Amino acid sequence: MLSHGSAILPSHGREHNLSLILQTLSDQGEMSRADLARATGLTRVTISELVAELINRSHVIETGQQEGKRPGKPSTLLDLNRPGLRIIGVDLSGVVPFRAAIMDLDGAILQSFSSPKRDATREAAVAQLLELIDTAIRHCDAPILGIGIGSPGVVTDKGIVIAAEKFVWRGFDLGAAVEQATGINTHILNDADCAILSEHTFGQGSDHMVLLRLGRGVGCGVITHNTLVRGSDFAAGELGHVRQRAEDTALCSCGEIGCLEAYASVPAIWKSLAEGEEKGQLNQRVAAYLAGAVAPLLSILDIRNVIFTGTPDIVDQPLAQALREALALRSHTARSENFRLSLSEDPEHLVLRGCAVNVRFHELGIA
Incomplete structure (x- = not known):
């Protein structure tokens, strides 16, 4: 958006x-x-x-004649070049290896791929990512509009990963690295932000909403007035490294102690189950931790729509119900009649489809 007082150039209006x-x-x-x-x-x-x-750019195509009984020559119909353009999305956030997909302009998954390797960091993680992207490119049957990547950690609007503890990336220009290797415009976004864009566009979206996502960490995306909230340093929604109680001492992957991630991430939950904690009791404990972080956000921003998502064997209806009850104890907003907390209907592809939304926005201006 142009700021007040800036010159409005003809090219701005045309675009x-x-x-x-x-x-x-x-x-x-x-x-x-x-x-x-x-x-x-x-x-x-x-x-x-x-x-x-737009036809010359291959962004729009003519699809045929308009049916009707109007006199004169039938009108020619136009549409987005849905069959002729592809988007490659990559999800780096999961507890499983890297995942990629070839998608159409509507975010439909046409073909998917995964990396056979796990737990790579630094340069090895980059090499693994580029290998996966190369595989997707080689299988693409149409021109590629852009590449979208959902990464854990704090990501700037220029595609620089300020910090992603999972890969030991700090100040890493991931977007430039991928563009240099592929020659294709690449757009990077935090994985939880990708997930909420997907829900907002294709799922249970609304003007004001929060998405809470459990994976290797605890991610949160926020939309208000139909606008993604990113924060002054692009770290909005980083709930995973909030410490709620001084007595919490579990070590987090970031090196701090007592972070929410150390108690409510999928690996932390798996660890508790392996140690014998009963699932119902565990749900109550995890829900209390999550609600303690999310309830103030709901009340401050007056948000009545929460989407809860993550690994399906962990993020299920019993845990969602426990979270609803825990939120209601902590926030008047969560007790209102029009408040709803819903499980995502497509948790497996949320980040990938959000990558498509991000590419469409940057390459076509479609919000």
């Missing part, structure tokens, strides 16, 4: 109008040029010029 056409087609599907003019408020001459450019 805005190009994105407006793409957004309209994304929302409404096939339309004629005349319908696009009516929907966007642009003149027919302007629409014709902009559509010609």
Whole structure:
């Protein structure tokens, strides 16, 4: 968005109008040029010029003649180039190896891949990532619009991973590394932010929502007024390294003690189960930890929609119910009639499909 007082260049207005056409087609599907003019408020001459450019960019295609009984020549329908463009998404967040997918513009998974290796760090993790991306590229049957990557840790808007303890990456320009290796525009986002973009676009989204995700860590995405909250240093939602109680002393992967991740992440829960803790009791304890971190957020931002997701054998209905009850004890907002906490309907592909949303936004301007 342009700031007040800045010059409005013709190129800015043109790119805005190009994105407006793409957004309209994304929302409404096939339309004629005349319908696009009516929907966007642009003149027919302007629409014709902009559509010609979008067809030349291969972002829009003509799909056939409009059916109807109007006199004269039938109108030609336009749509996004859904069959002719692909997005590659990569999920680095899981407790399983790296995962990648080839997707269409609507975020549908067409083909998926996983790395056979585990627990790589530093340069080895980068090499493993690039090998996986190369595999996806070689299997792609259409031009690639962009590559999207969901990474744990704090990620800037320039694709720099400020800190990802899992891979021992600090100040690492992951976006530049992938672009240099592939020659394809690459867009990096925190994995929980990818997940909430996916829910907001394809799932149980709303104008104001929180997504809580359990994996190797504890991730949180926040949307208010239909806008992803990233924070002044891109660390919004980093709940995993909040210490709630002074007496908590479990060692976290970040090197600190007492972090939420040390008690409520999937590895921590697996460890407790292996040590014999009963599942019902464990659900109550984990829910109390999670609610202690999330309840203030709900009350401060007045958010009534929470999506809970993660490894399905851990993040199930009993744990979700325990979390609902724990939140209700701590927040008046969570006791309101219109408050809802729901399990994600597609936890396996949330980060991958959120990568597609991020690529669509940066490459086509589709929000």
